[in-house]
Amino acid sequence: MFKLYYSPGSCALASHITLEEAGAAYTTERIDFKSNQQNSSEYLAVNSKGRVPALVTDRGILTETPAMLAFIAQSFPQAKLAPSDDPFAFAQAQAFNSYLCSTVHVAHAHKGRGPRWATEESSFADMKRKVPQTMAACFALIEREMLKGPWVMGEQYTICDPYLYTISGWLEGDSVDLSKLPKVADHRKRMSERPAVQKVLAEEKA
Amino acid sequence: MFKLYYSPGSCALASHITLEEAGAAYTTERIDFKSNQQNSSEYLAVNSKGRVPALVTDRGILTETPAMLAFIAQSFPQAKLAPSDDPFAFAQAQAFNSYLCSTVHVAHAHKGRGPRWATEESSFADMKRKVPQTMAACFALIEREMLKGPWVMGEQYTICDPYLYTISGWLEGDSVDLSKLPKVADHRKRMSERPAVQKVLAEEKA
Numbered sequence: 494m495f496k497l498y499y500s501p502g503s504c505a506l507a508s509h510i511t512l513e514e515a516g517a518a519y520t521t522e523r524i525d526f527k528s529n530q531q532n533s534s535e536y537l538a539v540n541s542k543g544r545v546p547a548l549v550t551d552r553g554i555l556t557e558t559p560a561m562l563a564f565i566a567q568s569f570p571q572a573k574l575a576p577s578d579d580p581f582a583f584a585q586a587q588a589f590n591s592y593l594c595s596t597v598h599v600a601h602a603h604k605g606r607g608p609r610w611a612t613e614e615s616s617f618a619d620m621k622r623k624v625p626q627t628m629a630a631c632f633a634l635i636e637r638e639m640l641k642g643p644w645v646m647g648e649q650y651t652i653c654d655p656y657l658y659t660i661s662g663w664l665e666g667d668s669v670d671l672s673k674l675p676k677v678a679d680h681r682k683r684m685s686e687r688p689a690v691q692k693v694l695a696e697e698k699a
Numbered sequence: 700m701f702k703l704y705y706s707p708g709s710c711a712l713a714s715h716i717t718l719e720e721a722g723a724a725y726t727t728e729r730i731d732f733k734s735n736q737q738n739s740s741e742y743l744a745v746n747s748k749g750r751v752p753a754l755v756t757d758r759g760i761l762t763e764t765p766a767m768l769a770f771i772a773q774s775f776p777q778a779k780l781a782p783s784d785d786p787f788a789f790a791q792a793q794a795f796n797s798y799l800c801s802t803v804h805v806a807h808a809h810k811g812r813g814p815r816w817a818t819e820e821s822s823f824a825d826m827k828r829k830v831p832q833t834m835a836a837c838f839a840l841i842e843r844e845m846l847k848g849p850w851v852m853g854e855q856y857t858i859c860d861p862y863l864y865t866i867s868g869w870l871e872g873d874s875v876d877l878s879k880l881p882k883v884a885d886h887r888k889r890m891s892e893r894p895a896v897q898k899v900l901a902e903e904k905a
Contacts, residue, residue, distance in 0.1 A: 563786075581761075591763035620822065634748070
């Protein structure tokens with residue numbers, strides 16, 4: 494039995510969908526960012542970074558989306574969510590997820606998380622203004638070179654798909670024109686039709 | 700036979716050391732950042748992101764350090780550089796490397812790569828001023844909770860170690876006081892004594 498700590502609208506959605514797709518037995522606990530619950534002493538005892546997601550397992554607590562996604566996939570091999578038996582194909586999936594966490598999510602975070610990296614209000618406003626441009630550039634690369642279609646890695650749905658779906662869900666809010674990203678838009682539609690995605694979104698919105 | 704594209708002083712050092720530790724057959728090619736070679740048409744054909752490292756394999760080209768490190772480890776299992784047969788332990792190693800790429804390297808990058816996320820000179824200066832604080836906070840967490848000792852994951856040297864060594868090598872330049880980080884300092888010393896590290900540093904400095 495796993496327990497996922499998440500916050501609606503956060504990147505924890507990728508792990509939440511993956512637990513559902515894997516057929517895992519799990520519970521969830523919502524962390525309320527508006528009341529800064531992620532920095533409460535109770536939650537810092539779970540994840541001292543003060544971030545979501547965090548996954549409680551019987552071996553201990555895991556954090557960091559790419560690691561959690563691969564762990565869930567490898568814990569439920571019958572769900573075929575990662576090509577774990579092929580180191581090169583596995584590395585390609587990991588590289589995609591690593592790009593999402595280290596470049597794309599970071600680009601998006603400059604909209605509202607400026608105080609992580611600067612001190613002045615003028616810098617926060619400057620960072621925020623650039624987000625539509627940086628996110629459009631990231632997704633132009635994804636559209637042109639990375640998203641093989643119909644799924645990220647091609648014919649096989651993998652742990653890359655819920656992660657891309659999670660971050661591409663931020664594009665409208667980041668003022669990126671989805672009409673220039675037809676493959677990404679098609680991927681969003683295809684994801685939204687999956688029963689696991691619909692179930693998880695209903696829970697997170699409840 | 701692999702081919703590693705790297706630039707001295709960059710995070711490519713982690714992959715370079717790991718190729719050496721694995722006993723891999725490989726060649727290297729240096730990319731000159733001073734002449735902006737990473738954005739030359741020749742190099743963009745290798746890695747359209749215009750970044751190092753990139754690893755040419757007989758299956759194709761890999762990028763993103765955490766994915767490359769796991770790939771090298773899994774390609775040379777006899778070197779025991781990752782606990783690939785234990786999904787939870789493997790995820791812990793991946794989580795550490797994911798933290799380095801998505802949080803610690805990103806914190807450091809705000810010193811000299813401000814134009815990635817903002818437009819104004821005042822913002823770049825503001826970001827740069829905060830780097831000693833953000834890097835000190837990241838490494839305080841690594842010192843207190845993550846670095847088990849003597850190696851990152853404990854008794855077994857893994858792919859987490861050259862990556863930590865690479866990024867901890869930036870601390871003096873980021874004005875972080877290493878005397879407050881005795882475990883990190885000890886890890887640096889221990890790493891610098893390894894023959895593979897000495898060989899790779901000599902090549903990168905040549």
